Amino acid sequence: MAVERKNFRRFTFAEYVEYLQTFVSKVKFTQVHVHGTWKPTIADYRKATDKMKIIQAMWRFHTVTNNWGDIAQHATIDPDGYIWEGRSLLEAPASSVGYNDSSPDRIHPFMFEMIGNFDVGAEKLEGAQLATSVKLTNAIITLWKLPEAQIKFHREMNPAKTCPGSAVNKGVFIQLVRDWRNAEMSPADANKIISTWLSPAWFAASTKAERDEIHRLANELRKASGQL
Template identity: 40%
Template sequence: MTRRFKSYSIAEFQAFINTLSIRRKITHLQIHHTWKPRKTDYRGEATIASMWQYHTNTRGWRDIGQHFTVSPDGLIWDGRSLELDPAGISGHNKGGIMFEMIGNFDQGEETLEGKQLDAIIAAVRVLLQKFNLTEKDIVFHREYSPKSCPGTGITKQWFLNEVQSRKIQELSDQSYVNAPQWKKSAIDWLYKERLISSEDWKKQIESSLPLWAEALVLRRIFEKIKLGRTPF
């Protein structure tokens, strides 16, 4: 018997996640690469089904190990039930959601780029927001294992920078792009403090009060509070 698997575009994945209600407490996101199969081995659903067969028939697991698989064409494939911990990092699976990226991303091998990079970063951002997590809750397999996973060609800092920087890239209002640096700094600060999201920005596009002005005021209030001063 072979399981069927469903693929999502980035937009479909976001819509799917936003409808979920999960009883299990989510504490972190795990990032892995397959190593084998490589990107060049990818054959759509057949590749996901092959991993499922290996995990269940050879390794004896109850299901495929990962919750989601990100393929070279930018699709996000479903997997293990989100109500189950992953089979990803021995001794560190409780509370995790596991992403498996198809490819060998060790140095000198394949590169995480293009649609696949867009998909993993977008999916991670959706889950960070859904479960009120931060970039500190993103875990690379190699942090708890002698393996190189998710590949020596991917540094943790580069990956986190991609997650953070793409928040700004998603802003649909060009006023951010064209704004002077002091306005951008105020907006960036709110993102860093997790006080706004790209959705918040979109709601403010038609507002008579620019978001940068609100950000600047809030920033000054927080700075005064941290110094023990009355903000008003």
Template identity: 85%
Template sequence: MAVERKNFRRFTYAEYVEYLKPFLLKVKFSQVHIHGTWKPTIADYRKAADKMKIIQAMWRFHAITQKWGDIAQHATIDPDGYIWEGRSLLEAPASAVGYNDADKDRIHPFMFEMIGNFDIGAENLEGAQLATAVKLTSHIATMWKLPDSQIKFHREMNPAKTCPGSSVNKASFLELVRDWSDVDMSPADANKIISTWLSPAWFAASTKAERDEIHRLANELRKASGQL
């Protein structure tokens, strides 16, 4: 009998960073592909009593209806900033025709979806979800030594799409990626201050000068806790 349901783990950003570490020597990510789901929407996610069912519904559509063998993406970022696992990181994604690099050498893009309809006039990519998307993009690009040119929005690979959403400006997104440097998640107390207070303030800052000052304060915390 065919599998009709698959369970998925949900990670905090810090947990997902730890999850990624063993894969550095197992797979070569050639690009980062960024998508927005359009459907399900943020509203759909908020209404769901069981959030797992939202991810499972995507899996059924991708794996069974579309016959892609599994959920298309390697990771899904929900509106609360959590990261849900997707298909195996060792397998090429079902990202965009002609861009999946499905070969035998484990060289392929890392693909993630952000839950929401981010077209103009619909929903907004903001807060914890934006923070995780920026930090994850930065982390993958840093670990696998990818330049900005290898960070791709879905619409760049398929001009018929607005994905990840017409309201998401790539230049602004890349500026956030460039400005962000990953937080070492230990020791716990320093990290808690950085992730709970400084990280949201960084994303709420309206100027680069404000972000630079928040970065400076975060680095002072890292020094005080023996991380630098």
């Protein structure tokens, strides 16, 4: 008997990247699939007093109506730039027929949805939501060492769709991903700071709290330089 409801955790981008890192050795993502929900809209999300219900409504539609076994996507980016968990990252997504790589070998695309109707004249992909979408795309291709060509909009796989929205220009989106990477620190500089300054401080630290803080700072540098 099917469960009536499933709960989903909500992450900040930084929390989600830490979560993703724990999956690098467990699953091999081959592509990033970018979707917009169309419905629910940003307005629907704004109106909802319990935001979780918006995610649960998608889950219910995908499981009960579409019979996809779970919510289709691995992650959902809300209009405030938070990332809601979706189906297990170990499972292939229900992204686009023929492109899901659904054999149970833990080799498949990563799929995310951005809440909103991003067709021309409708809602706008902007601000924190756009920033998280760009950063998440970059995080996946960096952690799984994918070329840019493996970033796919839904409409590239199914030309009958405008998804993620006819107002979302692929070239502009890719340029933002590139700009985000290039704006960051070089791995060489980050590693120089870590080995010259942070490692000696770590060995000299007298408490666990000091060592934890140094470890955190080193990881921030690794993230900023695209190594994590």
